[in-house]
Amino acid sequence: MDENSFLSQLNIFKQCRRYGVSLWQCPQFLFVVMGLVIILTSVLSYLIGSRYIAEEETVVMIVLIVSIFLFVLSYTITRSFERVAEASRMKSEFINIVSHQLRSPLTNIKWTFEILSSEDFDVPESKQEEYFINVKENIARMVELIDDLLIVSRIEQGQLPIQKKEFDFAELVAEQVSRYKIFSEASHIKLSLAVEEGLPKIFADSSLLKLVIENLIDNAIRYTTGKGEIAVNIKRRDNNKILFSVKDSGVGIPEKDQKYIFQKFFRAENALKQRTKGSGLGLYVCKTIVEKSGGQVWFKSKDQQGTTFFVVLPIK
């Protein structure tokens, strides 16, 4: 396996195809070209040098310095090209994933409608409502993905507007908890909230933090299969901060995946296999919002034994 990947590293044409850019924009190819230029320059400068400079050592020194300089220069240039090429590759991968994520609910809507509107197809009375609910849910899925994408795009362009004001964070959480209770109870999950008394108001962007709360509670419900419990907790920490946590008894995050979960689309890539539906953008959005608000987010999790997400936010 290692040997294979080493050999494929050497196959520059394959590497270049992977990036999907032209040969002259491909970092590996440029590096090889630069290498040839360096060797040629060294030989030439040695030949020319030895004709005009008497001392052999001086010539060798000059050639050496020139080639080291050229090497460092070409290395730096190709590295930056590599970053550009990698960004272009990730962009096409991103488009692939987004289109797959949009197509899934779209297919559901399309085919359900085809059935509902077909004249020779007989929708059983008992199923009709179910089909309409399906359509509604899948439209919501598409809207959610597009909303997430817009936020991500704003984040990446550095245009996420933050409008801070003083508000009661615990009250905002309580509102979301009661909203999500309907869903959790439908899945036989107990959703509870515990708030430390006398918490001060915080100074932050409430509409952005609402997204964080929604995402974390929504994830906790999604990843808890069968009966379970979700405990939401808010308390003071270090005098000038508050700690918000969401603990679930769900499937947990396998250790090998833990370092990637805040990455954009991570679940989409590895978890295309997994059952749950989602855009794969939620945690990326959470982390960005929390960090922009001067806070931190982290988690503790064990495979099959539940996950707890923690968010620390400054009061002012």
Next chain:
Amino acid sequence: MKKILFIEDESTLQEAVGEFLRQKGFFVLKAMDGETGLRLAKSERPDLILLDLVLPKKEGFEVLEELKGDEGTKNIPVIILTNLEGLKDLDKAMSFGATTYLVKTQYKLEEIFEKIKKIIGE
């Protein structure tokens, strides 16, 4: 009555397409993940398999490879029904022995029914 095994993890599709095929006169077996699909294929020997590629427990490609590698199931026609649209996926599926490769959003259910009819009859 011809038997179709539908391996698909989206319950909405499982429900709607399953119902559609039943009304078209097929007996529909459902599997929500790759492992169950493979097991049912071996035990029930359906006349045709509709296979999604993005599946829990065992991916569609693995299922296809195992189906085609097994004496008992290698002659069952497999229609790939997916939303992955890459040429690489298509080539891979065809080289593994899929009968045809359909991208879900590009077809109506009626058109899929026509394809099935062409392969196994009504």
